Amino acid sequence: MKHDSLIAPEGIPFIALFGAATILAAVLLKSYGIAAVFLAPTLFSAWFFRNPERRVPGDERMIVSPADGQVIRIDEGVHHELLSGPCRKVSIFMNIFNVHVNRIPYSGKVSRIVYHPGRFLSANLDKASEQNERNSVLILTDDGKEILTIQIAGLIARRIVCWVEEGDGLTRGERFGLIRFGSRLEVFLPMEAKLCVARGDKVQAGQTPIGTF
The missing domain is CATH 2.70.70 (Glucose Permease (Domain IIA))
Known part of the structure; x- marks a missing residue:
């Protein structure tokens, strides 16, 4: 595997868990306050597991x-x-x-x-x-x-x-x-x-x- 996805695979469970909790709080509980509590770790997980491209120096030494x-x-x-x-x-x-x-x-x-x-x-x-x-x-x-x-x-x-x-x-x-x-x-x-x-x-x-x- 090249592991070149925008988010490292290991971060997907965290993002999915907190993201689902955010949606449930907003849609089912209709509590935007609680939704905001779960939104913060959702965004942090996406940021932490980011996997940007990098430009490797051309000099092989x-x-x-x-x-x-x-x-x-x-x-x-x-x-x-x-x-x-x-x-x-x-x-x-x-x-x-x-x-x-x-x-x-x-x-x-x-x-x-x-x-x-x-x-x-x-x-x-x-x-x-x-x-x-x-x-x-x-x-x-x-x-x-x-x-x-x-x-x-x-x-x-x-x-x-x-x-x-x-x-x-x-x-x-x-x-x-x-x-x-x-x-x-x-x-x-x-x-x-x-x-x-x-x-x-x-x-x-x-x-x-x-x-x-």
Whole structure:
């Protein structure tokens, strides 16, 4: 599936539920006050699960952000159990107003997907990286480079969605999942990659370069 609908499929049940309640309140109960109460979460759900198109940079050397949000931390020379050597880590925090559909930072094949159950601490805390529920997607590029993206649940987020499987070939900027209601994405890049972002920068999934080869 391309997952290119205007609204992410995971949002349809929320929109349908609150939308139906809005209509019932207005038509059957004839209470516009109650209808307005249900209309607010209907509109919020549609906004939260929006799935806009993005213009991926034409330069194939560019590594794009996997998430909308703000860069809250950059670490150099870090290690991860799924990676063969030291790397650069970029941490991106998504608040509830950001688009929450996640995108692949660089073209390649999905070599590993590892899910870890965990806690639901606020995603802007550093310890959330190790203690929260998370899903790791490791991409192996055509020339053998490793790029790891980790979806991390947050304080309100209670479900991580991953649409891809091990062995899938993916292109840069392609949608691969989402996290519901506020969360964090971490990207581990090879040390040879040159970073294009700094702490505090705002980024958009599939569109903002965060690094380059």
